[in-house]
Amino acid sequence: MIKFEHVSKQYERNGVITKALHDINLTIERGDIYGIIGYSGAGKSTLVRMINFLERPTEGEVIIQNQPLSSLSTHQLRSVRRKIGMIFQHFNLLESKTVFDNVATPLILVKESKAAIKKRVYELLDFVGLRDKAENYPKELSGGQKQRIGIARALANSPDILLCDEATSALDPQTTQSILALLKKINQQYQITIVLITHEMQVISQICDKVAVMERGRIIENGSVLELFGHPKQRTTQNFVSSVISDAIPTGVVENLQAIESQHTDSALFKLEFLGRSATKPVINELILQGKVVVNILFAHMSEVQKTVLGSMFVQLQGGQDDINQAVDYLRDHEVQVTKIEEKGINGERS
């Protein structure tokens, strides 16, 4: 569907060359909701604009539905763009035109008949739930309503791909939820491939199937959202994941722990991570029932990503060294990821 092959982009300003993108390889399948996350300046905005060639790569190739974009004439490129909708952080609606005219614009550009335009625009306004605002001007709408109009406009030409450029970054959390739900509905109802860029991991965890993490113009990690949330490898990814799933021990717990630590020498501290099936099984209960080690749960956190439960838990296991090792093996057998935490590591772990 969408393929990046060794794509690089560099800008030259006053003789200084800045590399915005560095050897990007990425494949986005039809029907995916693909999230691209990164801090500002990571290059995600440039990357998403390459899909409709608003930005052209200096090296490499962007391939949409088996067509390399660089091989297209200006005319062909325009017709490809008509099948790629785009929504923006600041909506970019025409302030001088009514909601109806805004949604109608892409259809006017392709010279649709008046009757066909009217029918399609009302259909779209119904879909985004704003039929009654047809004669209003954008400035009379709230941010969430403006983005809905942006979405309706982007869908006017029945695109195959929808690009979302920080589409929820200017909205409050509640409105963000409703816009994300709408995007999900679009993906399911029309099988439109969605590529969205964001700096909020919350957005990724809610609607994306797959995610790529960008840093300094490179994709440092990508894969299914679940996988990435479960086992983030890169530091930046871990930071993003921890913004949704808190995996640092609260300071209060750390202080208590130090007090306990001084009394018990035959104990060890572990971080347990549950993913999917293992999160629903009573593994800890069984471990306790075995009665060989004392399980002291210090801190636990559960969250839901893509309808799958992700859990992390800090436990202190007390008992003989052999018993502790056995307990760890038991947990690992039951698909729980176990990491031993050194005592020194407790303080100030992860900033």
Next chain:
Amino acid sequence: MEQFNQTITTAFISAFISIIDYLGSLFSTRLTAMDFIEAAYQTLLMVSITLLIGAVIGIFLGICLVVTRPNGLLVNRPLFRFLNTTINLIRSLPFIILLIAIIPFTKLIVGTAFGTVGAIVPLTIYIAPYIARLVENSLLEVDQGIIEAAESMGATPIQIIWHFMLPEAFSSLILTLTTATIGLINATAMAGAVGAGGIGDLALSYGYRRFDTTAIIVTVIILIITVQSIQTVGNYLARKARHE
């Protein structure tokens, strides 16, 4: 209805004439109300014709400046440089100098360099680049995001100008034309130098050269009222265009 309108107009004009004649009798001036009306007509003629032609040329040039500039929709460095330099060149001449400097050209175009008709050519050449600059500024104010959205929809450059830039800049363009109109009225005062007549010329030739203070006072009042009204109407229309 038409007759009624005519009656009203006639009544209005005769009231205007008697007021001015009354003022004239108070302050003693050699000018009659008819002189003022004739001058006002000449000014109106010069301003409206020049504004029409100047706006068409100016808007066209303004669009050209915006699209051919670096990072524009249709980058064309030589054309941009040429337009930019030419406009600056003309804009650096005070109108009175431009008026005289292009007399041969004016003769070539309209056959005479004298009178109201003779003033229209230099006035147009004076105002068109001015409008072009103002239009350029108005269009550059259009949010870059709007242009990006247009491009992402697969709009052609002409479509971007017509369906996106011009509607978004419309309110600002109205103010631009308002400013240009007032600038034109300003310039017509100097067109008297080639015998074009007009309100400004009246003030200069009677008020200044013949020490007729009343002529100056009346002219000043007329000009203030005219400019105020134009600005008020312009502001109103611009507000309307912004849907406020």
